[in-house]
Amino acid sequence: MGVAIIGTGSYLPELKLTNRDMEMMVDTSDEWIITRTGIKERRICPKNKASSDLGYEASLRAIEDAKIKKEEIEFIICATITPDMYFPSTSCIIQKKLGLKNIPCFDFQAACSGFIYGLEIARGLINGCGYKKGLVIASECMSRLTDYTDRSTCVLLGDGAGAVVVSYSEEDGIIDSFLSSNGNYGNLLFTPAGGTLKQSSFETIENRENFMKMEGSTLFKIAIYTMAEAVEKILKRNNLRKEDISIVIPHQANLRIIAGVAEKLGISIEKFFINIEKYGNMSASCVPIALDEAVKEGKIKKGDLIITVAFGAGLTWASNLIRWIK
């Protein structure tokens, strides 16, 4: 028995924050943002909504796409670094919104690599624990961690959610996953306050320590190296050549990072699905949203071999090898 993706869905909030808008907020320019990152606009979740709302909408679409009844869902797992609150989990909140009861639901996080980790967790739940169908969601409101006075980070981030229905299957859909991390690089990308180490206080708010901090240029180089490694390793251990891959679904952190990975691997950038210009970096949600769009745009056909690949805070990096069986 195998495990396969049988439905995909995504949801982007309507509100757009364009580069022109950013020009009015910080000392930047449309030209700088496009040439240095490839981003033109990003979506922002309204103040009265949260990650669970985006994840719920994406889940409804994935369930509809899978042509199953929502009651067939036997677990819900959600990758997020921007949960609605510490607890209950965003997965449990989505469960309630979906009107489902008495199934396991939990969140986990590997930052931008979260969805890729999630597919492997789901594969384990189905193969190892006997569940038949489940939802793997990634939902992020990165705008909530963004310092809109810091031009080096605020132009990069956006909000959105993606979801897939995974199911036991006679054909192997999720063939393999490569997961890795290195905690020594944790200081390159983090939020100093708001956790148990440094609780939120007037001081942390004043010092803007509840927002994401990042060493962009160091991360840039590590991202290219680690994402290329994640692709090379998964190809090698499955005895595949680069030519066997139909499409690569990369994390959308920076167009120049994607181009760097393509060059390092010797795979044409044409094989990489890119939608960064519309949404920016939505952390874990980038990969499932890109996967959903690639499927809906007819860029993925039955039988295709797909590689997903990401890197993120932790640092984490990961890839999945997927055969599209739908």
Ligand code: ACO
């Ligand atoms: N507008 C105009 N100028 C800017 C901006 C901006 N928005 N941001 C930075 N600059 C300036 C810098 O101040 C610097 O000026 P200086 O030379 O006078 O000091 C100059 O541009 C070059 O800065 P660099 O940081 O060297 O620019 P770089 O080409 O490295 O691009 C970027 C910066 C886009 C951040 C890039 O390093 C990057 O994408 N890094 C990876 C980031 C990433 O993916 N992080 C993951 C975050 S999300 C997550 O995981 C949850």
